[in-house]
Amino acid sequence: MVKRNLVCGMDIGTSHVRAIIGEINGDGSINIIGVGTSPSEGLKKGVIVDLDKTVTSIKRAAEEAERMVGTAIPSVFLGIVGSQVGLVNNRGVVAVSGADKEITEDDVERVLQAARVIALPPDREIIDVLPREYIVDGYDGIRDPVGMVGVRLEVDAMIITGMVTSIRNLVRCVERSELEIDGMVLNSLANAEIALSRDEKELGSVLIDIGGGTTEVAVFQNGHIKNIAVIPVGGDYITNDIAVGLRTTIQMAEKLKLEHGVALATLVPENVTAELPQLSGKDVRKVTIRELGMIIEPRLVEMIHLAAKELDKMGYRDPLPAGIVLTGGVSLTRGIAELCEEVFRAPVRVAQPGYVGVKSPIYSTAVGIIHYVQNAHMFVARDQRGGRKALPGFLQRVKAWIMDMFD
Ligand SMILES: Nc1ncnc2c1ncn2[C@@H]1O[C@H](COP(=O)(O)OP(=O)(O)OP(=O)(O)O)[C@@H](O)[C@H]1O
Numbered sequence: 001m002v003k004r005n006l007v008c009g010m011d012i013g014t015s016h017v018r019a020i021i022g023e024i025n026g027d028g029s030i031n032i033i034g035v036g037t038s039p040s041e042g043l044k045k046g047v048i049v050d051l052d053k054t055v056t057s058i059k060r061a062a063e064e065a066e067r068m069v070g071t072a073i074p075s076v077f078l079g080i081v082g083s084q085v086g087l088v089n090n091r092g093v094v095a096v097s098g099a100d101k102e103i104t105e106d107d108v109e110r111v112l113q114a115a116r117v118i119a120l121p122p123d124r125e126i127i128d129v130l131p132r133e134y135i136v137d138g139y140d141g142i143r144d145p146v147g148m149v150g151v152r153l154e155v156d157a158m159i160i161t162g163m164v165t166s167i168r169n170l171v172r173c174v175e176r177s178e179l180e181i182d183g184m185v186l187n188s189l190a191n192a193e194i195a196l197s198r199d200e201k202e203l204g205s206v207l208i209d210i211g212g213g214t215t216e217v218a219v220f221q222n223g224h225i226k227n228i229a230v231i232p233v234g235g236d237y238i239t240n241d242i243a244v245g246l247r248t249t250i251q252m253a254e255k256l257k258l259e260h261g262v263a264l265a266t267l268v269p270e271n272v273t274a275e276l277p278q279l280s281g282k283d284v285r286k287v288t289i290r291e292l293g294m295i296i297e298p299r300l301v302e303m304i305h306l307a308a309k310e311l312d313k314m315g316y317r318d319p320l321p322a323g324i325v326l327t328g329g330v331s332l333t334r335g336i337a338e339l340c341e342e343v344f345r346a347p348v349r350v351a352q353p354g355y356v357g358v359k360s361p362i363y364s365t366a367v368g369i370i371h372y373v374q375n376a377h378m379f380v381a382r383d384q385r386g387g388r389k390a391l392p393g394f395l396q397r398v399k400a401w402i403m404d405m406f407d
């Protein structure tokens with residue numbers, strides 16, 4: 001039997017866990033053959049806060065996808081929120097210590113230590129420091145300075161940082177669900193595979209994924225990702241506002257939002273109504289869709305303003321040439337592109353995967369992971385690693401995944 005090349009992309013989001021199984025064909029094309037979705041109860045704002053609940057959600061989503069494919073999936077590629085990993089460039093400088101001024105291993109160790117001195121928020125740790133080049137007495141481009149003679153040794157280093165505790169929890173949940181991790185993909189890079197064309201990445205565009213608990217803003221230009229910001233707001237806030245505003249339960253508010261929600265109150269005629277069961281469960285009350293829109297619109301405007309503020313901080317005050325692309329569940333809200341255009345004064349569209357069965361922006365991340373893995377040939381790396389070898393330490397593995405990501 002020909003071995004099937006199956007890749008599972010797993011998006012552990014605040015509102016749902018989604019497991020998508022793709023088959024990679026010989027010509028590089030992808031068929032989506034398994035889809036599993038399970039409500040996610042163990043996350044807040046993109047971060048795992050309850051391991052057991054998250055494990056249950058992961059197992060459910062994976063099992064559902066496996067049932068469709070008819071085969072067990074031993075391992076997954078995971079999406080990771082942009083805020084959890086980061087790269088920082090830094091320089092270190094030391095005086096060469098020996099009397100003969102010959103640079104030793106010890107000097108190199110000291111200069112790398114010097115490069116580690118950066119201000120980090122308390123939830124971040126340095127995962128690794130990668131020397132890019134050494135500079136001896138002003139001469140740059142040196143790969144290995146040991147044995148050279150000089151007075152001043154500098155290093156230009158790339159520092160990989162991560163929110164180690166939350167990455168550890170993510171890994172733990174997946175492994176407790178009896179799945180191995182093949183690798184990790186930044187959510188924004190996965191989304192871009194689905195949402196942005198090559199031209200858009202080249203010319204400059206902004207990709208905004210508005211999920212249940214987070215909004216991830218990513219800037220692409222010259223073919224690369226330039227910057228990421230993660231804002232801890234999402235569709236859950238809208239649901240909450242509706243529940244408070246219309247005095248109903250979160251469940252009813254969510255249902256009402258999904259069925260009738262509009263981003264612009266003026267999109268609907270004044271007299272259109274929907275039925276809302278009373279809290280007592282006995283009666284139903286009528287609410288106008290415009291009333292609903294008047295609750296949704298200001299919250300969305302606030303979220304869009306927060307995204308604009310992040311872009312401003314990154315130095316992108318003016319719209320990028322290829323405009324703005326939205327994805328994630330909230331981008332399904334009727335009229336959201338129009339509302340966004342008003343705020344950003346730039347063209348806005350909503351993107352979703354093009355495959356039958358997953359044609360919705362809620363699947364962009366999980367399907368995008370499969371695309372990314374295929375384009376970056378990450379599954380080849382996985383297959384070459386072969387079966388289960390003695391696993392290296394946790395930080396070693398995280399480092400390898402992160403390096404794969406930024407390759
Ligand atoms: N048709 C719709 N109209 C409006 N909002 C919707 C619609 N469908 C889904 N949503 C909202 O989208 C959000 C979920 O989006 P998504 O599935 O992308 O989130 P997630 O990936 O689980 O969360 P996150 O990325 O924040 O961790 C929820 O708030 C949900 O109410």
Ligand SMILES: [Mg+2]
Nearest residue numbers: 013211328365
């Ligand atoms: Mg998401």
